[in-house]
Amino acid sequence: MKQIKIGQTNFTGSAIALGIMRMNALTTDEAIAALDTAHDAGINYIDSADIYGHGRSEEVFGKAFKQSSLTRDDFYIQSKTGIYENPELDYKTTRYDFSKKHIIEAVDGILTRMRIDYLDSLLLHRPDALMDPAEIGAAFDELQTAGKVRHFGVSNFNPMQVALLQQGISQKLLINQLQFSVMHTGPIDFGIHTNMTDARSIDHDRGVLDYSRLHNMTVQAWSPFQYGQIEGNFINNPKFPEVNAALQKLADQKGVSKNAIAAAWILRHPAKIQVVIGTMNPEHIIDSAKGADISLTAQEWYDIYLAAGNDLP
Numbered sequence: 001m002k003q004i005k006i007g008q009t010n011f012t013g014s015a016i017a018l019g020i021m022r023m024n025a026l027t028t029d030e031a032i033a034a035l036d037t038a039h040d041a042g043i044n045y046i047d048s049a050d051i052y053g054h055g056r057s058e059e060v061f062g063k064a065f066k067q068s069s070l071t072r073d074d075f076y077i078q079s080k081t082g083i084y085e086n087p088e089l090d091y092k093t094t095r096y097d098f099s100k101k102h103i104i105e106a107v108d109g110i111l112t113r114m115r116i117d118y119l120d121s122l123l124l125h126r127p128d129a130l131m132d133p134a135e136i137g138a139a140f141d142e143l144q145t146a147g148k149v150r151h152f153g154v155s156n157f158n159p160m161q162v163a164l165l166q167q168g169i170s171q172k173l174l175i176n177q178l179q180f181s182v183m184h185t186g187p188i189d190f191g192i193h194t195n196m197t198d199a200r201s202i203d204h205d206r207g208v209l210d211y212s213r214l215h216n217m218t219v220q221a222w223s224p225f226q227y228g229q230i231e232g233n234f235i236n237n238p239k240f241p242e243v244n245a246a247l248q249k250l251a252d253q254k255g256v257s258k259n260a261i262a263a264a265w266i267l268r269h270p271a272k273i274q275v276v277i278g279t280m281n282p283e284h285i286i287d288s289a290k291g292a293d294i295s296l297t298a299q300e301w302y303d304i305y306l307a308a309g310n311d312l313p
Contacts, residue, residue: 001042002292004272006076006121007174008216009151013076015267015292017045017220018285019278023060024053026280031064037282039074041289047177047220047276048114049080049125050106054091055113062115077114078121080155080177081106082128096128103139107148121151123177127161133168140169153177153218159211176212177220178205180273182243182262182308183227183234188269189310196313213271220274221266225259235259246307250300256290261304263291268301 003012018038023031048058058079081103086093107122122143124136143149153175154162166173180187187209193201212219227234234240235247235258247258254261263275277288296304306312 001289002267004218004274006274007151007153007218008172009174011076013045013274014043015274016041016043016263016289017047017274017276018043019047019222019276020057020061020280021049021052021278022057022280023064024056026060026064028060028064028067030280031060032068033282034280034285035061035064035068035070037285038289039070041286042292043285043289044075045274046075046077047080048078048110049083050110050113051083051085051125054085054087055109058110058113062113066115072116076120077116078123078153078175079110079114079119080123080125081110082125096126096130098124098128098131098136100135100139100142103136104142107143111148118147119149121153121175122149123153123155123175124157124165126156127154127158131165133165136165137169140171144171151175155220155222158206158208160206162211162215162217173217175218175220176208177222177276178208179223179226179229180209180219180221180266181224181226181234182247182265182304183240184223185305185308185310192310193313200310209271218274219271220276222276222278224266224275224277225262235262240308242309243304243307246304250296250304254294256294257287259284259288260291260294261296263288264294264296265301265304267292267294268296 002015004015006013084095084097085091151174152171153173155177189200190203225233225235247261250261251258266273266275
């Protein structure tokens with residue numbers, strides 16, 4: 001599979017990563033099948049978060065990983081923390097917590113659930129308005145010195161938040177995980193509509209995609225087949241006939257699935273984005289992974305962009 005460089009390191013990861021948010025619904029055997037399928041398809045990158053399935057996703061992963069024939073060297077494993085769920089209130093109350101105590105305790109919990117000795121990378125899940133870069137830096141230093149986390153990054157941060165955090169830590173932030181897909185194009189819409197006054201000219205993210213490129217941060221695209229925040233899948237959704245027709249046309253031409261074309265559309269961007277797929281279905285994992293081997297022309301890329309309801313000035 002196509003490989004991309006991860007941040008400012010010498011490590012390269014698969015262009016398609018496997019997110020395990022939905023692994024909590026699987027049996028151990030089903031989880032083993034998902035991991036084996038991903039590995040066989042060339043995926044060497046696992047993405048998690050401590051809140052996925054209220055921790056259950058990492059527990060299932062840990063049990064399946066240990067019972068599989070896979071080794072720790074087969075995967076670059078990352079998780080995210082910083083969102084606190086209150087189990088005493090049936091997980092209905094959430095808040096953010098970037099305190100040193102919470103970050104360190106969260107990593108210990110992640111390692112225990114996933115049955116591994118270290119994380120290749122830890123991301124802060126969403127910006128905490130109360131974050132203290134110096135306190136976060138102290139947590140990162142302790143985790144790195146202890147050998148529990150090798151690298152660090154963020155998720156859903158805007159450029160100013162990244163710069164503020166980077167000032168207070170000694171490690172280079174390697175990753176920013178952002179929502180980006182055929183049906184979630186905000187990070188590029190405003191650039192296309194520069195010097196315009198329409199709604200698409202509004203920059204909601206402060207140029208985060210361009211900032212990431214300038215600072216050699218790897219962007220990981222989450223929910224690559226979703227529309228809205230996480231409202232549903234746009235693939236084969238009758239709400240979106242035009243984009244599905246465009247995806248199907250190219251899928252037929254190239255002998256792959258619409259999912260593969262949707263993934264290839266993200267990978268065509270020169271930011272060298274890594275696509276995080278969340279399916280646990282082995283067949284869908286194989287189909288989506290094929291997107292890493294598809295090269296779209298600029299015209300094909302723009303055809304899909306326009307079919308998704310976008311316009312060009």
